[in-house]
Amino acid sequence: MSAQRNSSTASRPRQGFNRPAPVRLRVGLIMRKGMDFGPLGDMETALRFDGVSLAPISTGDASLVSGGLTVLATATADDIASGRVKGVVVPGGAVDEAGVAQVKALLGLARAQGMPVLAFADGVALAAEAFGVAADAPGAVFQGGKVALINERAELSAVVATIS
Template sequence: MYAQQKASSGPRGRRPMNRPMPTRVRMGLVMRKGMDFGSMGDVETALRMQGVSLAPISTGEGSLTVGGVTVMATATADDIASGRVKGLVVPGGADGETGAKNTRDLIELARKNGLPVIGFGDAVAMGADVSGQNVAGEGAIFSAKGATAIQDKAELAKLVGDIAA
């Protein structure tokens, strides 16, 4: 009689959209004060759904507190230079002179090492300036193939899928 009752503990079925994606590539996420991905919203989740593991990189003490939560940096510029990260994600943000310089230095280091840089907001203009490429939009990817504007999450998923392949 009791065996036919549903137990509150036990295996739960997963919905197909919530299935965890295996990590295919690790990319650095530049932590900036007031991180902004524009109209694309939660880009971090979209990247994770493509198998991208994000490793926060600090641009200064102020960048590590986001919404009252302190984030521990798990990557450094050395990870970019040594190839332990396969790209750099740079959100827009309002950081001071030192933070902006540090962000620019990280973009330059990634481009010098042939890593793709995905920029959002004001980081698109910064990436275009560093790369010597002309592009405008909500987001852009700077790679050896050139600069490509990103208008929505579907384009982002396709471009990141090409990187992770």
């Protein structure tokens, strides 16, 4: 038996390799057709590494297909209203009237609940309009009438750490 353990060909578990971060909080990801996080890159993965579980929220049938895959919505506006999600993520995306109207309605609901809204790409402009503040950056966090700009990925972890 010890010969198997000492063998160079025996399989060994890789401790700590690609281990997911423990989930700290659940936020709603507003799905948009052609979702885009702008120059900051893949924010979905960055958020997951910071312990954020993303719950997709549909803004219509067109938003449910992402990269050729159908994504099932696991959260709704009721989750925002009841506090079952602790915030909302708004990526950039296609500008269709029905989808934008849904995004604005969800942003208004999040604002009314006092939830933080993390916006990226052209989602920043939509969130800024909903919160009545000015913001021009690749990413921003809106909460309580204030805005914190995100210009680099490293700033995201610090912002996410403040959400509870």
